[in-house]
């Protein structure tokens with residue numbers, strides 16, 4: 172019986188980690204449904220980018236209020252994890268405050284955790300007010316109805332509850348330490364919870380122990396549940412922000428990738444010596460010489476970094492609030508592009524799950540079923556969205572890939588654009604002028 | 617007005633000369649009446665600074681930028697390969713252009729297709745000429761004028777060139793005033809991504825009107841641009857607000873050129 176709590180704890184922990192591993196597996200599988208793209212070059216640049224943008228949060232502070240509060244919550248999250256380590260070890264070993272031997276350092280640590288926990292609660296309250304009372308424009312756009320809205324608030328509630336449990340646990344512990352209760356060695360300093368402890372004056376030792384244990388268990392179970400909530404939430408960014416910034420595009424923002432499959436075909440067309448009937452290269456594995464689809468109609472046509480982008484998106488709407496199309500009332504919202512991509516990818520994943528990993532056409536696509544043509548054609552390719560995104564997401568690349576599909580596979584550009592392209596093709600300019608008149612300006616006064 | 621002597625690469629080659637730089641004029645700069653004035657202003661500045669330059673003339677063709685951004689990668693690459701063939705045949709090393717779209721495409725998207733050149737936007741090039749003392753400007757005409765600068769997306773955010781055009785404006789002893797969205801957060805004029813060539817989607821406003829309103833908030837006498845397309849969009853915006861009598865939209869090259877040819 173003595174080891175029952177340890178056993179239960181280990182079982183709970185193993186269960187939570189197992190479930191999480193399963194979700195991670197699904198996440199990986201879905202992301203790698205995307206096309207290959209090599210982003211392993213310029214490693215030192217990539218580490219720097221990750222350090223600055225994900226770890227250093229440099230793009231968050233472009234908006235100072237939200238940025239500052241986010242840094243508090245983020246630091247709180249990272250630093251309080253040290254405490255979680257102690258809690259987990261205590262749980263497994265049946266110890267109490269295992270790190271207490273650190274003495275003064277331990278006091279300092281616990282003290283800082285408490286102050287951070289308090290600041291996190293304050294920040295979260297401000298976040299909640301911004302969303303629900305002030306209703307900042309970017310939080311109430313059409314794509315933020317239903318689950319996305321509830322998800323955002325739920326995260327805030329969970330954070331407050333977790334911090335509350337942590338502080339209450341400390342308060343009870345502090346009271347017990349003061350009483351000289353057997354297991355509760357004097358360790359730690361309690362700048363915040365000592366206030367809560369005042370409310371516990373007069374509690375009996377056994378009630379305090381019950382409270383302390385209850386908070387301890389609820390806190391750790393809460394954390395483990397939150398871990399498993401991530402996969403279903405925009406909160407996944409706390410993990411994916413790191414790889415996402417590492418694999419982000421490093422080229423100048425204005426550079427749009429050249430499609431290699433097109434380059435091959437163009438070379439063939441331009442090179443008079445190329446033999447169009449030449450046998451395909453050796454190992455004619457099915458997809459070796461097949462240029463595949465040009466552009467993207469569904470999520471599998473996007474590359475894996477774009478799919479990872481979709482899972483990483485925090486739905487903060489900074490991109491959308493800077494988007495000229497969205498600002499002027501058009502349907503396009505770069506945030507929605509990312510949310511749609513994730514939703515469709517999840518749907519594709521469910522089809523795979525239902526068919527033992529095999530793909531069965533479900534008659535749906537990212538194009539039209541999620542993202543409309545009207546949205547795609549409203550983009551000015553201005554890069555305001557990619558600039559604004561605090562974690563290196565590139566909605567523009569998805570828009571361009573989907574336009575590519577529309578134009579190269581379906582010839583479905585708006586008519587004005589077909590006229591423009593016809594002009595470029597025939598006259599070498601987007602307007603119907605004669606190429607031979609290109610230098611006329613030099614002689615006009 | 618003094619007549620401009622514009623040489624083509626073919627002229628130069630025939631005379632056994634190699635220019636210091638190829639001036640890539642671009643489609644707007646070649647055909648659009650408003651943009652042609654920018655082209656001429658820049659050509660005059662080059663002449664004044666005694667820069668040996670040439671254009672491709674009838675051998676130049678659209679870079680393919682609007683086709684690429686509309687999604688037509690085929691057409692883009694066909695254009696690119698054709699242009700690269702021409703430029704490589706002339707052994708072009710350095711290119712300057714007054715169009716940020718051409719600039720971006722030539723600089724970033726041509727190398728992978730075999731076109732490797734040092735590509736500069738005219739504002740950077742002009743700044744260099746001033747620093748080297750090859751170009752002199754008299755600020756007289758614009759002294760103390762309130763000028764606001766509209767960042768072209770393909771110069772600013774896309775290629776991180778924010779300061780060169782601003783430094784040039786400041787050299788004119790003008791008062792540079794910033795709009796509420798500027799530099800990395802500058803608002804698009806609405807022309808990019810091939811929007812220039814189509815009707816906008818349904819909304820409650822046109823992008824160029826929104827941007828013009830931001831510009832007007834600064835109470836400028838001149839709205840400076842550095843892109844022929846932005847120029848058109850802002851000019852239309854100013855007209856829409858019936859402010860064309862009081863506010864001019866001018867390219868930075870035109871400001872430096874100082875000759876009012878509007």
Ligand code: SF4
Pocket residue numbers: 490493494495496497503504505549550551552553554555556557566567570
């Ligand atoms: S690139 Fe397109 S989607 Fe992104 S902000 Fe500009 S117009 Fe909006």
Ligand code: SF4
Pocket residue numbers: 483484485486487488489490491505506509559560561562564565566
């Ligand atoms: S793409 Fe980036 S900026 Fe846009 S909502 Fe997602 S995280 Fe925020």
